[in-house]
Amino acid sequence: MSKFIMAEENNRIISGEDKIFGINKKAKEMIEEIGKDNVANATIGSLLDDESNLVVLSSVVDVLKDLSPVDYAEYAPIAGVPSFLEASVKAVFMDHIPSCYVETIATPGGTGAIHNTIQNYTRPGDTVLTSDWHWSPYGTIAQEIGRKLETYPLFDENYKFNHQGFAAKVKELLSKEDRLVIIINTPAHNPTGYSLTLEDWDHVLALLTSAAEDKAKKIILLVDAAYLDFAGDAKEFRAFLPKLETLPDNLLPLIAYSMSKSYTLYGMRGGALICLSQSKAITEEFKKVNTFTNRGTWSNGTRCAMVTLSRIFENKDLFDKVMAEREEALQLLADRGNAFMKAAGEAGLITCPFTLGFFVIVPCDHCDEVGEELQKEGIFTVPFGGRGLRVSIASISEKWCSILPAKMAAAIKKVNG
Numbered sequence: 001m002s003k004f005i006m007a008e009e010n011n012r013i014i015s016g017e018d019k020i021f022g023i024n025k026k027a028k029e030m031i032e033e034i035g036k037d038n039v040a041n042a043t044i045g046s047l048l049d050d051e052s053n054l055v056v057l058s059s060v061v062d063v064l065k066d067l068s069p070v071d072y073a074e075y076a077p078i079a080g081v082p083s084f085l086e087a088s089v090k091a092v093f094m095d096h097i098p099s100c101y102v103e104t105i106a107t108p109g110g111t112g113a114i115h116n117t118i119q120n121y122t123r124p125g126d127t128v129l130t131s132d133w134h135w136s137p138y139g140t141i142a143q144e145i146g147r148k149l150e151t152y153p154l155f156d157e158n159y160k161f162n163h164q165g166f167a168a169k170v171k172e173l174l175s176k177e178d179r180l181v182i183i184i185n186t187p188a189h190n191p192t193g194y195s196l197t198l199e200d201w202d203h204v205l206a207l208l209t210s211a212a213e214d215k216a217k218k219i220i221l222l223v224d225a226a227y228l229d230f231a232g233d234a235k236e237f238r239a240f241l242p243k244l245e246t247l248p249d250n251l252l253p254l255i256a257y258s259m260s261k262s263y264t265l266y267g268m269r270g271g272a273l274i275c276l277s278q279s280k281a282i283t284e285e286f287k288k289v290n291t292f293t294n295r296g297t298w299s300n301g302t303r304c305a306m307v308t309l310s311r312i313f314e315n316k317d318l319f320d321k322v323m324a325e326r327e328e329a330l331q332l333l334a335d336r337g338n339a340f341m342k343a344a345g346e347a348g349l350i351t352c353p354f355t356l357g358f359f360v361i362v363p364c365d366h367c368d369e370v371g372e373e374l375q376k377e378g379i380f381t382v383p384f385g386g387r388g389l390r391v392s393i394a395s396i397s398e399k400w401c402s403i404l405p406a407k408m409a410a411a412i413k414k415v416n417g
């Protein structure tokens with residue numbers, strides 16, 4: 001019997017419980033009780049300053065405030081404002097001009113881009129592949145449209161990218177299905193902070209290129225680049241992009257781009273899906289099917305978010321101002337990351353490999369119990385996948401980042417011996 005009164009579950013697992021929300025609530029209650037200086041609320045997935053206020057790039061807000069009423073009120077074209085589509089490609093590729101056909105579609109954030117990819121490049125019942133550590137809405141999006149999510153182990157026993165595990169899972173799924181969408185979230189992967197190295201990329205693409213020798217297979221590689229601008233040096237962490245330009249036609253790279261973190265416009269729902277191919281027919285088809293999906297889901301995106309990005313990329317002074325301000329935000333995050341990793345080294349605390357990102361993962365057994373133990377000390381983290389604790393370094397100060405690792409090591413020891 002359905003557990004719903006009027007609604008239909010439609011093969012989705014809808015628990016209604018939000019673990020993060022619950023822990024966040026507890027953290028807030030403790031802040032009320034003992035004051036915010038005594039509590040580290042490392043549950044929030046947004047970049048906060050040391051006073052726990054959302055970091056908002058004022059140069060971006062100035063652009064928004066300058067827009068005309070029409071920029072707020074008018075519908076955007078279903079596929080997106082043309083100047084925004086151009087700007088989003090520049091935002092991803094910077095000065096580099098891809099040596100292939102490129103098409104872009106506007107989506108509500110990176111989430112919309114992920115939805116469109118799964119909707120248009122799999123069939124109902126198909127399986128989408130991502131890593132075991134992953135952003136949980138991938139599963140929600142897949143379920144919502146009747147697809148399944150399976151995973152490969154992201155790291156091997158030496159905490160390196162698990163090329164064997166990846167290859168085994170790709171081969172397994174391609175032996176059962178002729179289509180496969182693979183989501184790789186890099187750079188600054190959520191939740192581990194891992195960025196694929198150029199060598200990792202060579203292995204991944206060699207494996208997929210060899211799988212694509214079977215022309216009956218259609219492989220779609222979705223690079224979820226939501227944290228592209230919070231990974232470290234902008235050029236260094238974009239160096240993998242040219243590798244995506246010369247792949248065989250039946251190995252299609254797509255890039256999910258998001259304005260949420262890069263322009264601190266989380267709520268404005270600005271994003272894009274970018275398609276690269278040597279085949280014009282494939283990029284044209286991309287545009288056609290994704291325009292249809294936009295129309296059939298959210299219709300059009302937020303015009304003022306799109307116009308904001310266009311304006312930034314049309315005006316060099318403005319662009320430089322936004323980049324300089326973002327650099328400060330990036331530095332804030334990098335300082336916290338460095339402080340956490342240094343203290344983790346000193347405390348002998350094991351983390352998943354981390355270059356930079358909003359989160360650090362501390363793998364541990366009995367993570368719920370360890371998390372509760374830490375809460376007694378005013379430290380709030382999120383038990384993740386039953387295999388570790390997710391620490392949002394984006395939402396706690398550098399000082400807390402230096403304190404947490406020793407406390408975490410002690411709590412793990414206390415619970416697990």
Ligand code: PLP
Binds near residue numbers: 045109110112
């Ligand atoms: N991908 C990852 C890994 C994320 O963490 C997020 C947001 O937190 C997104 C995609 C999409 O974000 P948005 O839809 O706000 O652009």
